[in-house]
Structure formats: C-alpha cells, structure tokens
Amino acid sequence: MANSAAVCTSFKVDLLNGIHAFGTTVTRGGTGADTFKAALYLATGSLGAGTTAYSATSEVSGTNYTAGGVTVTNATAPTSSGTTAFWTPSASFSWTSVTLSTAFDTCLIYNSTQSNKAVAVYTFGSQTVTAGNFTLTMPSNDSSNALLRIA
Amino acid sequence: MQVYTIKGLVDRDQLTVKDIVNEGANDRSVVTEWYLGEELVRRDVHVMILRPIGMDGNAGDFK
Numbered sequence: 303m304a305n306s307a308a309v310c311t312s313f314k315v316d317l318l319n320g321i322h323a324f325g326t327t328v329t330r331g332g333t334g335a336d337t338f339k340a341a342l343y344l345a346t347g348s349l350g351a352g353t354t355a356y357s358a359t360s361e362v363s364g365t366n367y368t369a370g371g372v373t374v375t376n377a378t379a380p381t382s383s384g385t386t387a388f389w390t391p392s393a394s395f396s397w398t399s400v401t402l403s404t405a406f407d408t409c410l411i412y413n414s415t416q417s418n419k420a421v422a423v424y425t426f427g428s429q430t431v432t433a434g435n436f437t438l439t440m441p442s443n444d445s446s447n448a449l450l451r452i453a
Numbered sequence: 454m455q456v457y458t459i460k461g462l463v464d465r466d467q468l469t470v471k472d473i474v475n476e477g478a479n480d481r482s483v484v485t486e487w488y489l490g491e492e493l494v495r496r497d498v499h500v501m502i503l504r505p506i507g508m509d510g511n512a513g514d515f516k
Contacts, residue, residue: 399457401459424479425479425480426477426479426502427475427477427480427482429482429484429498429500430496431496431497431498432493432494432495432496433458433459433494433495433496434485434487434496434497434498435497436497436498436499436500437498437499437500438500438501438502439499439500439501439502440502441503449502451507451508452507452508452509453507453509
C-alpha cells in the first residue's frame with residue numbers, strides 16, 4: 303500500500319451536502335436542506351458556465367408556465383461510488399398543459415434557498431410545446447449517469 | 454376518451470397522432486403531435502438527458 307494524492311471522495315459528497323466553507327465569511331443560511339428549482343430558457347439565451355444565478359431574462363413564458371420554474375424533488379441524498387460523488391433529483395421535471403410557442407433548449411437548476419444561486423445548465427434539442435406536457439426525464443442515479451457528478 | 458388541446462377537449466377518435474423521436478448530442482426526445490385534420494392542436498415533449506454534467510476534482514501537486 304502506498305500513499306496517493308487525491309481529492310477525498312467523502313469531501314466530494316460533502317461538497318454536495320454543503321459541509322465545507324473555504325470562504326472567509328460563511329454566508330450559508332440555515333441548516334436544513336435547500337430547495338432547488340428548475341427553469342426553462344429560450345434557445346436564444348446565453349446561459350452556461352458563466353451563469354451565477356436564476357434570472358427571468360430569456361426564460362420561457364406561456365400558458366401554465368410559472369416564472370422561476372418547478373421545484374426539484376430531492377428525496378435522495380448525494381452519495382458516491384468509486385471516487386465519484388453524484389446526485390440526481392428523485393423525480394422528473396414536469397410541466398403540465400403548457401403552451402411554450404417560442405423554441406427553448408435549456409434547463410437551469412438553481413438553489414432557491416440560497417439567493418437563487420445557479421447549480422448547473424442542461425441543454426437539449428430545441429423544442430416547443432402546444433397545450434401539452436413537457437417532461438425532463440432524470441437519468442439513472444449512478445456514478446456514470448447521475449445528473450450532477452464530481453469525479 | 455377526450456384529449457386536452459388548443460381547441461379544448463376533443464374526442465380521441467377525431468385526432469391523428471404522430472410520434473417523433475429525435476436524438477441529439479446531449480439528449481433523446483420523444484415528441485407526440487396531435488392533429489385535428491391538418492391542424493396541430495397539441496404537442497407533448499419528453500426529453501431524456503443523455504450526457505450528465507460532471508466536474509473533475511483533482512488534487513494539485515506541490516511544485
């Protein structure tokens with residue numbers, strides 16, 4: 303057995319659980335689990351790695367769509383397998399009987415408890431919905447496929 | 454059975470349904486289009502994310 307440099311897998315899971323704070327000021331409020339939300343964005347938007355928080359700019363609008371999106375169902379705590387920490391929402395994101403006439407291709411997950419701070423941006427083929435349902439189906443919650451992974 | 458559309462509730466028998474499967478770089482989508490005659494009156498979309506978001510957490514070296 304020899305020593306090896308690594309980011310500890312437990313730390314990766316801890317990051318997803320909000321355990322560590324490297325900043326000079328601890329700004330996290332509350333000790334309970336945060337509420338996360340998912341919002342949809344137009345194909346003309348410019349979300350990406352530089353996105354820092356939820357914004358209504360370029361968000362879709364239409365019948366039965368509420369600005370800010372839907373609450374993410376979070377019944378499964380982050381975990382790890384091998385050296386990868388991961389997390390996946392425990393239910394798909396669904397919008398029912400919506401009409402979204404302008405093409406959209408992006409979903410932003412953000413933390414509505416922590417000042418709407420951004421988590422991740424997911425893109426997919428450009429879509430419209432007419433008086434129908436839109437569903438983003440979650441992948442398997444494992445180290446290869448989970449929606450959010452720290453490898 | 455009746456189906457909710459832009460025309461309100463319409464008998465299922467009056468509607469023609471077309472399923473379209475698209476596969477993109479990040480996703481696979483199943484689109485169901487409902488037509489009343491030639492008119493699109495309902496469009497459902499189900500998207501499966503195929504490529505998850507990942508971060509690399511690598512320890513640095515002391516150099």
